[in-house]
Amino acid sequence: MIRSFPTRIALVTLCLWLSGCAAGGAGDDDDKPDVSGQVLVTTAAPVNQTFHDTIEAWGTAAGDPHRATVISLGHGGQVTGLDVAAGQTVQRGQALIHIAPDPAARNAYRQAQSAMDLASGELKRTEQLVSQHLATQSQLATARKALDDAQAGLEAQRALGGGSTDEVISAPADGVVVALNVNLGDRFQADAALLSFTPSHGLIARLSVQPDDAAKLKTGMPVQVEGVYGDADALTGHVTMVGRAVDAQTHLLPLQADLPSNAGESLVAGSAVRATIETASYSAWALPREAVLHDDKGDYVFAADHDHAKRIDVTVKHPEGDTVGVVGQLDGKTRVIVLGSYELDDGDAIREQQESSK
Numbered sequence: 001m002i003r004s005f006p007t008r009i010a011l012v013t014l015c016l017w018l019s020g021c022a023a024g025g026a027g028d029d030d031d032k033p034d035v036s037g038q039v040l041v042t043t044a045a046p047v048n049q050t051f052h053d054t055i056e057a058w059g060t061a062a063g064d065p066h067r068a069t070v071i072s073l074g075h076g077g078q079v080t081g082l083d084v085a086a087g088q089t090v091q092r093g094q095a096l097i098h099i100a101p102d103p104a105a106r107n108a109y110r111q112a113q114s115a116m117d118l119a120s121g122e123l124k125r126t127e128q129l130v131s132q133h134l135a136t137q138s139q140l141a142t143a144r145k146a147l148d149d150a151q152a153g154l155e156a157q158r159a160l161g162g163g164s165t166d167e168v169i170s171a172p173a174d175g176v177v178v179a180l181n182v183n184l185g186d187r188f189q190a191d192a193a194l195l196s197f198t199p200s201h202g203l204i205a206r207l208s209v210q211p212d213d214a215a216k217l218k219t220g221m222p223v224q225v226e227g228v229y230g231d232a233d234a235l236t237g238h239v240t241m242v243g244r245a246v247d248a249q250t251h252l253l254p255l256q257a258d259l260p261s262n263a264g265e266s267l268v269a270g271s272a273v274r275a276t277i278e279t280a281s282y283s284a285w286a287l288p289r290e291a292v293l294h295d296d297k298g299d300y301v302f303a304a305d306h307d308h309a310k311r312i313d314v315t316v317k318h319p320e321g322d323t324v325g326v327v328g329q330l331d332g333k334t335r336v337i338v339l340g341s342y343e344l345d346d347g348d349a350i351r352e353q354q355e356s357s358k
Contacts, residue, residue: 038351041340043304045332046285051318051325053280055216057255059207061227061267063178064258067202070193071169074159076102078187080166086180087268089200090171097182097194099167109157116150123147175199178269200264205237207275208252216279217242223257224276232266235259239277284317284325291338292316292324299326302344304335304352311346 081098084090101109126143129135179196182188205225209217219239226234243254257275259267267273291301292314299316302309312334318325330336335352337344344350 038307038349039309039340039343040353041304041309041337041344041350042353043335044288044291044338046287046326046330046334046336048283048332049286049323049325050281051284051286052278053216053282053318054320055209055213055277055279057207057209057223057275057277059205059273059275061203061225061259061263061269061271061273062206063176063196063198063269064202064204067199068178069172069197069199071096071172071195071197072191072193073099073167073169073188074190075105076187076189076192077105077167078102079182079184082180082182082184084177084180084195086177087270088177089264089268090175090177092171092173094171095168096171096177097169099169101167102187105157109154112150112154112157116147116154119143119147119150169194172197173199175202176264176269198269201261203259203263203267203269204240205257205259205273205275207255207257207273208247208250209255209277211246211251211253214242214244214253217255217277222278224278225257225259225273226275227267228272228274230266234276235263235266282317282325284327285314285330286323286325287336288338289322289324291336291341292326293341301326301328301330302337302341302346303330304337304350307350309337309341309344309346309348309350 077099079097080100083095083097090096123140123143123146126135126140130137130140176198177195178198181193181195188194205223217239219242221239223237223239224234225237226232237257237259239255240258241256246252247254257277287301293300293302298313300311300313303312304310312329314326314328314330316324316326337350339353340350
C-alpha cells in the first residue's frame, strides 16, 4: 500500500515529539533530590534568659492608713458651706467646708474676752496703788496671775472656734477627699469626723491572692500594679504586708503593696487594680512553645543531629507565654526542631527547611 507524502510527514513529527517528551521527563527525575523518608523541619537555637515566677493578685487602690487624715474640730458647730464632694481631687489650701461656731462656744469666747479685759484693768489699778504705797506686792502678783489666767482662757476659747463667725477648713495637702460625712446645714458635736482626706502620694494597693500562694510570698518582693480600666502604665511597688489569716468573706489571703508618689496621677482611692508579683528569678533556655513536647517519660525536645532527630529530655521551669523556659542538656549551638517536631521519633531522618523556601 502506498502512503501519501503528507501522511509520512505527520508520522515523523509525532515520533520526534514523543521522543522529546521522554527525554525531558528523564531529565526532571534526575534533577529532583531523593527526599523519601525525610521530615521537613525548621530549627531554632536556644537562648539563655532570665525568667521570673509570678503570682497574680487583684484588689483596690486605697489611702495609706499611715498618711490618710480624718479632719475634725475640737468644738461643735454648723455646716454653712460645702465646696467639695466625695472623691474630688483638691489642692493644698483649697477651701473644703465653711463652719459657723456653736452658739455656746461663741458665748464662752465672749465671756473669756470680758474676763481678760477685767483682769487687765484690775492689774493697771493695782500697779497705781502700789506706786502710791496703797497696795502690797502680793496683791500686785495676784493681779498679774489673774491676767495670765484670763489670757490663757481666751486663747483656749479661740482655739475652740468661738473667736470667729465663719471658720474655713482647708485641704492640708494635694490629695483626694475620700469621704464627706456631713451635709449642708448639719450641726455636729466636738471631735465629730467631718471628712476623710488622703494625700496624692499616700496610696497603697490592697490585694488578695489564693491561700496556697502564701508560702511563696514575702515582704519586699517587687510588684507591678495597674488599673483594671484604662491603659495607663503599670506602677512599680513592693509588698509591704503578707497576711497570715484568710479573709472570712472572700476566702482569699490579703496583702498590701506600696505605690510610688505619682500613683495619684493614674489611680484614685477605691479604683480596682490588678497586680503581678515577682516571686523568684532564675536562668533557663528560652524556646518557642511549639518545640517542647511531652510523653509518659516527661518533657523533651528534638535536636537536629547530622540530619537526624535526637531526643533531649528537659524540664520546663517557666511554662507561661509563647516562649517557655527549660533546663536540660542544651547549649547555644544546639539546633532545636520547632516546626515538624510532632511528626518525629528519635532517630528519624530530617531535612531542614531553607530560608529561601519559607
